[in-house]
Amino acid sequence: MTTKTVKVAMLSFAHQHAIGYAMVLNALPDVEITVIADEDADRGQHWAQTFNTQWVASIDEALAMDVDCVVVCSENVHHKTMTIAAAKAGKHVLCEKPLATTVDDATSMIAACEEAGVQLMTAFPVRFNASILALKDAVHSEHFGETLTIAARNPGTNPGQWFVDPALSGGGAVIDHTVHVVDVLRFIYGAEVTEVYAQSGNKLAGGVSDDTGLLMFKLSNGVPVSLDTSWTRPSNWPIWGGVTLDVIGEFGVLFANAYNNNYDLAETTTPSYTWQPVEHTGDPEMVSAFIDAVRNGTDVPVTGTDGLRALEVALAAMKSAESNQLEPITHA
């Protein structure tokens, strides 16, 4: 029996995560990046050359090709049109987080994929990280007992570009970095966020978008959580940022630092000091899970609804940062 090659169209390299996903796709057996569609010709041609494939400017042209699925890494605000176009063309979708910039956009993406009978997966690689998976086992072991409270962080460097333009990103640091940890918590505990208080600011970069965010929220299982979503890492910070969860439990404390397997590297050029990954898991496992689902016709492990639930928390947090009040989370 020969394995069918899964053919992928990558729609936009506006989000730099596309690079990592393309590296994984290129390394997987029986997977082909058939085309890179990007309206930015320089960018599209550059990455097409790097990943040894063709470039087209138009999404429609790519969707007319013989591909099984698409990877959407556009500016957040364009996730909707690209996903719906892909669904109408009968292609499965792996969409970068946040799934969309509004609840309406997210629900119409989910509906369009359902109608077309294609799968929609939200790109949440952190729940595929080995230390997060180990944390999930550990918090549910009898040795840990009940989870009492959690302090979580997803601080990063300011990505600049369109990320700081709310018209394209839907916000700033809060919408960018709330969703990963919220997804991980939903994954670990099978619980939803019920209410959120948040404060945000824009003093780090002084731009129009927020670049600083601190969320305080409660899970439906009663566990209170704090989450730092800030772009506090300066551009010369030794690493891009990280994801950490400090989980206080009945019989002890668990610290997960998902991307801490690094070595220190000091260079005589700038940046003079960096932390280089020894092993960062998550991206390869997530991308191959999507490809497996496409190949085997099985359910994707992370759905569009998962993306929507995380987005709802981010949007409520942005609202709270305006109102300075606890905001309830309602589900679309």
Add this chain to the structure above:
Amino acid sequence: MSTNEAVDKRPATAEEMASRPVRFAVVGTGGMGGTHARNLAGSSEAEVTWLVDIDTDRANKLAADIGGKVTPSMDEAFSSGEVDVALIALPTGLHRMGVEAAAKHKIHVFCEKPIARTNEDAIAMTQICKDAGVTLMVGHVVRFFSEYMRIKEQLEAGTLGDIAMVRGSRINPPVMERSPWFADVAVSGGVVLDLMIHEIDTFRWMFGDVERLFAHGLSFTDWHTKRDHAIASLTFRDGTIAHCEASWAHSAFRTSIEVAGSKGLAKHSSFDSSTLIFEPSTGVEYEGIGQQSKQFTYMRPTVTPPHLRELLVFIDCLRTGKPVPVDGDEATRTLIVANAVLDSMRENRVIEFNEDGSVKQA
């Protein structure tokens, strides 16, 4: 006349205290009082003349090591004529009683943090000391830890630019087994008044007054007798957003601070920066290293421990008449924020402050 009246007394003068070691009565010889007494006894600037504790066995053990007379009665020590300064290291709910007794005897006071359990007590104690003409300093010791001093210097030099976000944590094992009074939130204020008050005070010292806060934690749940843990979001008037975490749920003591601004980031963690780590092998019992010799322990030995540094600064202020770095008013402002953290936690609501540091009524 009863010794309690003490009407004819006057506080020790700067000249007197400059001419000889300053004479301390250490009141409460538990964890903190014991550390202070040993530090003072080891310094040429001070002398421990009295150790006061209702647990006289504990005080006698300490006296056997460092000297000093022992009594269960503050009045006996304070009326002896051998005390310039009372160091109050009693359980938090008793601080007012100790400070009032000292002020009545016209004795200067160094009071452990928090200044009191309630805001009302703190305000009253501050006034009583002013009226009695005695100097009051409160032991917000984190201001005397080298790493926090260095970061404060960077802030003042503007190295980090406009500060946006700051985090501080103070993590400890549960303390209720060793000292059961900590389990009674009404007396101790739980982990917020024991540990988080350090972050609140340090951040007030760095960033000024708080505008708004929200908190959650275990202090008002059934867990609080075994574990306590609290997290607060503080927004300062200068716009700095702060995350404070305090815990009695861990196995070792650790602190961390991180300050992020428009020009850079400074970060310190006591654990990451330890210079001496003790890790027992499984099944082997070690003796003699650290207080918790059978547990994983990490250390950063120093020449002048911060708890001694704060007392040496206090002694210098007494001798020169310089204002103390943390007086009753300053400590009260910190306490008001800490008590608001408890209120926010208990009532699940956002608390706002007036410009004068008082809580805005909802």
